Each structure stands twice: as C-alpha cells, then as structure tokens.
Amino acid sequence: MADVKFYSGENVPLEMHKVRIVQKLNLQPIERRLEAINEAGQNTFLLRNQDVFMDMLTDSGVNAMSDRQQAAMLVADDSYAGSETFTRLENKIEEIFGTKYFLPAHQGRACENIISQVYVKEGSVVPMNYHFTTTQAHISLNGGRVEEVYLDEALEITSDNLFKGNMDIAKLRDVIEKNGAENIPFVRIETGTNLIGGQPHSLENMHEVRKVCDEYGIMLVLDAS
Ligand SMILES: Cc1ncc(COP(=O)(O)O)c(C=O)c1O
Known part of the structure; x- marks a missing residue:
C-alpha cells in the first residue's frame, strides 16, 4: 500500500x-x-x-498469489534432501528471529496439531486471549482445555479501545495460580483475535504476558496468523 x-x-x-x-x-x-x-x-x-457467490468463510489458502510467489514456486529447488530453497528459508529465519532451529508447516492447523500433540496432556489448561476453532479442537483432542483471559471490554461492540485483543494480565495470573503452572504447557496469544472481530493486542501487552510466563516458567506461543 x-x-x-x-x-x-x-x-x-x-x-x-x-x-x-x-x-x-x-x-x-x-x-x-x-x-x-x-x-x-x-x-x-x-x-x-x-x-456461494461471495465466499467469506476464510482467507486461509484461498487468496491470490503474487507473480513473485508463483515464480518462486517454479524456480524452487524441491530436491528430496539438502534443498537450496530450504537453506534460504533457514538463513532468513535466523536473520529475522535469531533462532537456529525451526519447523516449517504447511498450515496453521498443522502447527497446532504438532504443538498440542507434543505439549498438551490430559488435564492441561491453555490460557489464551481468545480461542480459534482449530486451536481449541487440537487442544481438546489431546485432553486439554482452553481458558480465555480477555479484557471485559473485548466483547463490547461500541468500545473504541484500540487493543481489545489484549490479555487481561490479572485474569492470566489467576488462571495460573488456580490451575498450577505445572498444568499449563503454554500460554497462547493470538495477534488478530479472529472470533471476536479481529481485535489486536498491543506489543506492550505481549511483553507483559511474556513477563508473567517467564515468572512462572511457562512457554509463550504466538499465533500471528
Ligand atoms: C488465529 C488462527 N489460528 C490458526 C488458524 C489455522 O490456520 P490454517 O487455516 O492455515 O490451518 C487460523 C486460520 O485462519 C487462524 O486465523
């Protein structure tokens, strides 16, 4: 733009x-x-x-690709092992995020499946600002449950709060204290809370959530889709 x-x-x-x-x-x-x-x-x-005339079910995998994306598919090195394309991705991720290891997945729901299978157990509780359908499904399939810790204002349609997707820090602490940090495999924060109108959280709020997670030794998962 x-x-x-x-x-x-x-x-x-x-x-x-x-x-x-x-x-x-x-x-x-x-x-x-x-x-x-x-x-x-x-x-x-x-x-x-x-x-269906106008399909607004999702933008997931159904929106237009740019000429560069299409061209990149044609010149991609999809060799079975040691692909140059993978190395380029690896270098870029390290440059941007500073992380050596990463696991590419084809879609968000695949990431949720992997994370939930690895970390969620029977009785686990996963606090989040708001659930997303497939995220909740994967957590429950693995025996866990979701606890939403959104602001009271989050569901107020007329509120002009810019960050209605923020997590309520007091509620987050409360959920951790009530359930015990050992039963919380991770805290999940969704950047554009889809199911409550795409409201964003602020960066400041994310830092506060991170601080609470660090205090209790809990992993923080960012769903930035
Ligand atoms: C917040 C959020 N998480 C997860 C997903 C699942 O991603 P995908 O449709 O790529 O499987 C979506 C999809 O819209 C999403 O908006």
Whole structure:
C-alpha cells in the first residue's frame, strides 16, 4: 500500500499491484441460496461452493498469489534432501528471529496439531486471549482445555479501545495460580483475535504476558496468523 499525493493535494492510499487472474462466480437465485444454507443446517462448512457467490468463510489458502510467489514456486529447488530453497528459508529465519532451529508447516492447523500433540496432556489448561476453532479442537483432542483471559471490554461492540485483543494480565495470573503452572504447557496469544472481530493486542501487552510466563516458567506461543 502506498500513500500517493493526488494533484489536488489529497493523500490517497493506493494498492500498488494489479490482479490478473479471474475466476468465474456463480450467482444462484436467492431462493436456491436460502435452500442451500438450510440444507447445510446453517453450517457454512457444509455448503457446496457452486451455491456461494461471495465466499467469506476464510482467507486461509484461498487468496491470490503474487507473480513473485508463483515464480518462486517454479524456480524452487524441491530436491528430496539438502534443498537450496530450504537453506534460504533457514538463513532468513535466523536473520529475522535469531533462532537456529525451526519447523516449517504447511498450515496453521498443522502447527497446532504438532504443538498440542507434543505439549498438551490430559488435564492441561491453555490460557489464551481468545480461542480459534482449530486451536481449541487440537487442544481438546489431546485432553486439554482452553481458558480465555480477555479484557471485559473485548466483547463490547461500541468500545473504541484500540487493543481489545489484549490479555487481561490479572485474569492470566489467576488462571495460573488456580490451575498450577505445572498444568499449563503454554500460554497462547493470538495477534488478530479472529472470533471476536479481529481485535489486536498491543506489543506492550505481549511483553507483559511474556513477563508473567517467564515468572512462572511457562512457554509463550504466538499465533500471528
Ligand atoms: C488465529 C488462527 N489460528 C490458526 C488458524 C489455522 O490456520 P490454517 O487455516 O492455515 O490451518 C487460523 C486460520 O485462519 C487462524 O486465523
């Protein structure tokens, strides 16, 4: 996004790319769409795509790729072992995050599955600012449960608090004290709390959460998707 000054002096935010791929859409009559959503039991996951005109179920893996992303796929070195592409990724991650080891995964839910299988046990409690559907599913599948520690203001639609995704630090401490740090495999903070309107947390709040985690020796997991 670029801030471009118009001849009139006005600053206009402009998307500096053009979209060149066109996918045909189907627009069913309203009667058919109503029938389809009823047949699906109001469950958008059970709809057939041909009955959907504007798909807002998720942006996960369904948005357009840039020309550079597509080109990178063609020049990627996908050799079975020792791939140059992997080495480039490894170097970049070390440069940005300073971490030597990392585990690439194809999707968020795969990461959740790995983290939950490794760390969550029967009776585990995972505090978080707000749950995400697949995250909660993986935690419960492994015998754990989620405790949400969001601000009271988080669900207030008219609040103009910029960081309604913040964790309530007092509630977080309370959950840790009540359940015992040994039963908390990790604290999870979601940057854009999807299920409560995409509200963000502040960096300051993340630092505070980190401090509490360090105090109790608990791992902090950032879901930055
Ligand atoms: C906060 C959050 N966590 C996890 C996921 C799961 O990611 P994926 O759809 O890549 O499996 C999503 C997907 O939208 C998400 O928004």
